[in-house]
């Protein structure tokens with residue numbers, strides 16, 4: 001179930017349900033081992049994403065990936081990477097509870113984000129993701145479609161970021 | 177707003193994603209205990225403070241997280257080039273002439 005939504009015709013802001021979320025650091029030359037453990041071929045270029053059903057992988061640094069999976073799969077994924085660790089050094093940190101995800105959808109989604117995100121959003125490809133900044137908070141921005149974004153933000157910044165989105169949504173609705 | 181090219185992301189991005197991190201190419205002395213107080217002071221505090229092309233460190237803190245180096249003209253604030261940490265300072269004679 002999706003929780004509280006703020007919406008008017010052009011854009012909807014939703015707090016999305018929790019997911020299993022991981023931060024993976026591994027040498028790019030060992031990426032095949034990580035792809036096998038996760039069951040999804042991890043993208044190689046910063047900003048790219050790869051998705052299959054409820055699994056998602058996003059390259060956010062030269063040796064850093066954000067992984068998403070169904071909440072119920074968390075322990076199995078940790079166990080799969082534990083087996084890989086014997087031969088392939090890496091770090092897999094569970095960050096499921098560190099962040100909350102906000103869904104931003106609708107024709108005015110990019111316009112709403114541009115209120116506090118300095119990126120040229122038109123250059124983020126559909127399916128891609130970037131770590132960037134929203135107002136002063138560090139966020140990860142995932143683009144699911146031309147008009148659909150997910151914004152992941154650390155818990156402590158959530159009230160500020162979500163509050164700002166709500167205010168800006170109301171301003172857009174009023175045509176300000 | 178300045179746009180800065182991150183050599184790791186291979187993308188030109190807004191300054192707000194980056195943090196300045198001081199002069200580049202300052203190697204920590206191999207054996208600090210062999211240095212005089214004056215030499216240690218110089219290593220810690222004395223910088224070139226150049227008027228013109230300055231080699232400096234930046235970090236793509238709200239992005240890929242990496243430190244890299246940049247050559248920036250301190251007079252015009254123009255970035256001549258950026259390059260990965262560990263690489264030698266590139267020759268920018270051509271770029272400087274074009275300013």
Ligand SMILES: [Zn+2]
Pocket residue numbers: 182183184185186236239240241242
């Ligand atoms: Zn970068």
